Amino acid sequence: MAALKIGRAVEGLSALAHESRLSIFRLLVRAGTDGVAAGEIARKLDVLPNTLSASLAVLSNAGLVTSRRDGRSIIYAADYDRMTSLLTFLVEDCCNGDAAICAPLAIVARRAACC
16 A cells, blocks of 8 residues: 555545535445445435535545446445555554554554454
């Protein structure tokens, strides 16, 4: 996994800095690699189709989601490599060597190790 440049980090964080887009991304993260059809996302989050489309475009342009066609549906999925790169970027220089500060992050990482 290549180091994430600051510009790409800002792009990813900006894409997530909106309540609806963050909700969409979290739903896709929970869904796993199978992803979720756009219509199902709209129903689960009660988002209008045009708003959903714009939000998915922003997330896609930031590299946080991928899409594929399945018949008449478009299936969206979180890009876990990009998510990992963004999270790594945020914590790679963490704590200035003080393990006590990063201990909560390690606990979260272990809980999320399901993937």
